[in-house]
Amino acid sequence: METILQGLMELVGVNAAMVVDDQGHLLAHRGRAVYDVQLCEHVSGMLARVVDSIQLQHEDWESISARFADGKVLLRNLGVVPQSGPCVLVIVADATLNASFATVAIRVAANKLKRFGESGSGRTPVPSTPNAPWLSPPSAPPMAWSSSPTAPPTFGPAPSTPLPLPIPSSPSGLRPLGAPTPDPASLAFLTRCAKELARHVGPMAKVFVDEAARRVSPGQPFAVSSSEALLAELVSQIEDPKGRLAFLAALKSPPQPTRR
């Protein structure tokens, strides 16, 4: 869960990403320093009221976008999450948000969150506090869903502190990643992965590949020996089962020689 929200935070302009239930409880949160849990919890109550009101006349709503002078608030309907009820993905962004990137990234994140909720057996809430039963006391770190390969998803304190302010963006609109440089063969494989993935998820493909490479090779350059793990990560980004098969088939076949 935290990884999914963290992925959204990688987008230039995104200052907070959170999951809110229909009662206005903040279920998961990632945000820059100024958008701390207390502020987001306060705002999530207001956003739950907005959603309630919208649903009076637009029960099948999928997304809500509020445009402000200095930024945007984007809401995406996640539907009913087991043991949590109806949930909404909320993005708070400033005016530098690239709308095209954001649209794709939010759709992908929402689908992953839905799958996360469906596949997991739900969350275990932290001990209740009088005012915010889903949150830890104000002094605790932000909350986030977490999961491990062997255990069902659980709900607990996020291991990290609020994020620092954004660093300057690259010309492509994405933050410099600063990952170790792989060897030429591995780099070529990553490039193929990004190219093939782009056929299915669009311009966010390179970001997904960079993130997945860092996850499967933490702290060291990506190597082709980790390609199976990388493909397993990347294929989860593709919604269409046929697309998944096509992606895997393309990546597992030898690269086509370049004709001159």
Place this chain on the structure above:
Amino acid sequence: MSELDLMAMLPDVTSAVMGDLSGTHHESYQEPEGEAVAAVAGLVASTLLQAGEQLGLGALKSISVSGPARARVILLRSHLVLTGTIEPARSLGEVEKALERAD
């Protein structure tokens, strides 16, 4: 020509309602439930105004709601709240662009 007329003239805008931030209904175009639409739009807009203030995002300009079949766009003009219903929903982007050009 009023802003309600301008909204109603846009392609694929099937109805339009003018209200205010308190939810009071002022005027409608082809919307049988104009009062209810104005009330919801007023409440949504005023709540998002508060949220935007808390988040430091400045003044609220517009709200878009999309679904599989239809979409709604809500514009704020001072204390007035203008709501347009768009069918099919895929025309939302075009309507938003037209409204931005007219702004």
